[in-house]
Amino acid sequence: xxxxxxxALYCRVARADDDAITHQEAVLRDYAADNGYxxxxxxxxxxxxxxxxxxxxxxxxxxxxxAGFIGTVIVRSLCRLxxxxxxxxxxxxxxxxxxxxxxxxxxxxxxxxxNDIVPIVRGFLETQKKS
Numbered sequence: 001x002x003x004x005x006x007x008a009l010y011c012r013v014a015r016a017d018d019d020a021i022t023h024q025e026a027v028l029r030d031y032a033a034d035n036g037y038x039x040x041x042x043x044x045x046x047x048x049x050x051x052x053x054x055x056x057x058x059x060x061x062x063x064x065x066x067a068g069f070i071g072t073v074i075v076r077s078l079c080r081l082x083x084x085x086x087x088x089x090x091x092x093x094x095x096x097x098x099x100x101x102x103x104x105x106x107x108x109x110x111x112x113x114x115n116d117i118v119p120i121v122r123g124f125l126e127t128q129k130k131s
Contacts, residue, residue: 005071007037008061012080016047024076031074031105041070050083053091065100072101078109 009028013020021044032040041064043057064070073095075081081104082088092102103110 006039006041006064006069007032007072007074008064008070009040009042010044010058010061010073010075010081011042012045012048012050012055012058014047014049018046021046024080027076027105028074031103037072037074050079050081051087053082053084053087065095065098070100072103074103074105076104077106078104 009025009032011021011024011028013024025042025044028042029040032038043061045055045057048055048057061070061073065073078088082091095102101111
């Protein structure tokens with residue numbers, strides 16, 4: 001269910017690739033439109049390593065979350081948020097504590113899963129790490 005606040009669409013690729021970023025953004029925009037998210041902002045880290053959580057767009061997103069502008073964060077998949085299992089897990093748990101919803105489109109994760117978020121995140125990231 002859409003939050004009254006803005007939805008943040010977060011895109012990241014490790015090697016700068018405008019086509020990959022454009023595709024990721026299109027998937028997220030389609031998801032947002034199909035699910036009633038009309039007020040969106042896009043945060044893009046093109047060419048940023050997923051192990052580093054000090055990425056420019058992610059830092060701007062965190063600042064907007066702190067300012068209370070964001071109600072939902074939507075990513076294409078968990079690995080687009082981060083490649084470090086524990087940092088990714090902590091990041092999601094921290095935004096949830098601030099009342100921000102989190103959705104991972106291709107992983108099928110949304111707020112209905114957050115009673116069990118830690119094992120779910122670890123499981124998905126471990127699987128992606130091996131592939």
